[in-house]
Amino acid sequence: MQKKEIVARFTEAGFLVNPAVVEYISECGNPRIIEGVISSIPSGTVVVMPKDVPGMTQFRTDKLAVGVSKTPEVLAGKEGSSVPLNDPESSFSMFRDRYDTLSKMMRGRVNPVPVEALVRQGNRFADQNIGVIGLVISISTSAKGHRLVEIEDSTGVITLLFNKDREGFSEAEKIIPDEVIGVKGTLAPQSSGGRGNGMVFADTLFRPDIPLTHTLSPSKEPGCAVFISDVHVGSNTFLPECWEKFNNWLDNHEEVGYLLIDGDVVDGIGIYPDQDKELEIKTIYEQYDKVGELLSNLPKRLKIVLSPGNHDAVRGAEPQPAIPEEFREKFPSNVTFVENPSVVNLQSVNVLMYHGRSIDDLIKFIPGASYEHPGTIMEAMLKRRHLAPIYGQRTPLLSTEKDLLAIRDVPDILHTGHVHITEVVNYRNVLGINAGTWQSQTSFQKQMNINPTPAEAVMVDLSTLGYETLRFLK
Ligand code: D5M
Ligand code: FE
Ligand code: ZN
Numbered sequence: 001m002q003k004k005e006i007v008a009r010f011t012e013a014g015f016l017v018n019p020a021v022v023e024y025i026s027e028c029g030n031p032r033i034i035e036g037v038i039s040s041i042p043s044g045t046v047v048v049m050p051k052d053v054p055g056m057t058q059f060r061t062d063k064l065a066v067g068v069s070k071t072p073e074v075l076a077g078k079e080g081s082s083v084p085l086n087d088p089e090s091s092f093s094m095f096r097d098r099y100d101t102l103s104k105m106m107r108g109r110v111n112p113v114p115v116e117a118l119v120r121q122g123n124r125f126a127d128q129n130i131g132v133i134g135l136v137i138s139i140s141t142s143a144k145g146h147r148l149v150e151i152e153d154s155t156g157v158i159t160l161l162f163n164k165d166r167e168g169f170s171e172a173e174k175i176i177p178d179e180v181i182g183v184k185g186t187l188a189p190q191s192s193g194g195r196g197n198g199m200v201f202a203d204t205l206f207r208p209d210i211p212l213t214h215t216l217s218p219s220k221e222p223g224c225a226v227f228i229s230d231v232h233v234g235s236n237t238f239l240p241e242c243w244e245k246f247n248n249w250l251d252n253h254e255e256v257g258y259l260l261i262d263g264d265v266v267d268g269i270g271i272y273p274d275q276d277k278e279l280e281i282k283t284i285y286e287q288y289d290k291v292g293e294l295l296s297n298l299p300k301r302l303k304i305v306l307s308p309g310n311h312d313a314v315r316g317a318e319p320q321p322a323i324p325e326e327f328r329e330k331f332p333s334n335v336t337f338v339e340n341p342s343v344v345n346l347q348s349v350n351v352l353m354y355h356g357r358s359i360d361d362l363i364k365f366i367p368g369a370s371y372e373h374p375g376t377i378m379e380a381m382l383k384r385r386h387l388a389p390i391y392g393q394r395t396p397l398l399s400t401e402k403d404l405l406a407i408r409d410v411p412d413i414l415h416t417g418h419v420h421i422t423e424v425v426n427y428r429n430v431l432g433i434n435a436g437t438w439q440s441q442t443s444f445q446k447q448m449n450i451n452p453t454p455a456e457a458v459m460v461d462l463s464t465l466g467y468e469t470l471r472f473l474k
Helices: 003-012 019-028 032-040 092-104 115-119 240-251 284-297 358-365 374-384 443-448
Strands: 073-076 129-141 147-153 156-162 180-187 199-206 224-228 256-261 303-306 335-337 342-346 349-353 413-416 423-427 430-434 456-461 466-471
Touching: 003 019, 003 032, 019 032, 032 374, 032 423, 092 129, 092 180, 115 129, 115 147, 115 156, 129 156, 129 199, 240 284, 358 374, 374 413, 374 423, 374 430, 430 456
Parallel strands: 156 199, 224 256, 256 303, 303 335, 349 413, 413 430
Antiparallel strands: 073 342, 129 147, 129 180, 147 156, 180 199, 224 456, 342 349, 423 430, 456 466
């Protein structure tokens, strides 16, 4: 991106900008950083300085202190915590909990009126400005190109109309099924009602989102964590020499106390048609034994956290259970097995780990989203405060009492994987790390035109939350 364009974008948003910042953004070659900075800048800022740009001043220093890593505390997604309902077909209580949890996060901003009160005949809200919050049950486009979104709260269903000629329409185009949104707008006269349910002409769209006031809260103790994903041991595209280099690097970097692995640790068996032709290790037990061996060779000081993904030998429906005991025989004792998703606390830094299968669905539904930029999808999850909002597509969701994929508490770090492409973003001071993979491009990815970034790891200095991408491919 040209420096002139960078300056222009900040000017347009009402800010002056420090030359070092312009330099940095132009070098990064990722224009989306600008929008991230603009969205999280403290009010009253006149000139955008390096301290306002995530990653600029928070990059790790060269002298990292060695900490004493403690066993991570599992705050959510402990082994055995996701219990299916007796009636697996019933997702009612889960959606009810989703609505309750996410609507609370917006209530103060939206001041919602219950849908029932808006659709009642002769109600007093016609032509009035009102707020309403609901779970999206259908999305369509009107003959004139406006977006019609049906939402449901605990009292009824109402249609929202987002006018295509109004500011903010592009956000309305990103509304996806089963997310919880709020709007402020005008209640239409009863006669114009959307499918007889009443209609709101939407002015402003609200999402649960990360509060603008959210600040970085690094650890007070020194120490670093390394984030990886999608090791795919057992596949003939797994890269053992690169892993070896990574192992050597860890041997020589004592400041690293934690290693987090976000699923697809093995390639698995029977995950896709004709997979056996691409397997070097043909049984699931031997694949896990090999992982156990690789992890045993890593330095013993490391505390390792391991969650499953869609290639692992567990139920595919999310939350996924931890990798079962029967596969752990060769694993060292410094591994903590957690569910997918889970929240782990590393010396006060909370990491939300989620493999990321829902990324496939979110890419399909969010205009402009792509496999090359999983960071955009992590932002989409954080805005919606949900890891896998869309029900009934490619991500199987388990029916549970509570919605275990809602992002209840704001994490310090969101760690995902699955798409095999590394990207790090900072969204409102939450560090989003999509970790890459340890296998080279597979024939399937070639067909899909997915270009992975193999053999990369992301290191975070827990005492600053600065990060660095480490590369072991060559
Ligand atoms: O996912 C590896 C990569 O392949 C990741 O980018 C998602 C993509 N993927 C996986 N399954 C599909 C389907 N069915 N369609 C399109 N893209 C897909 P992994 O979980 O390691 O197989
Ligand atoms: Fe994978
Ligand atoms: Zn995966």
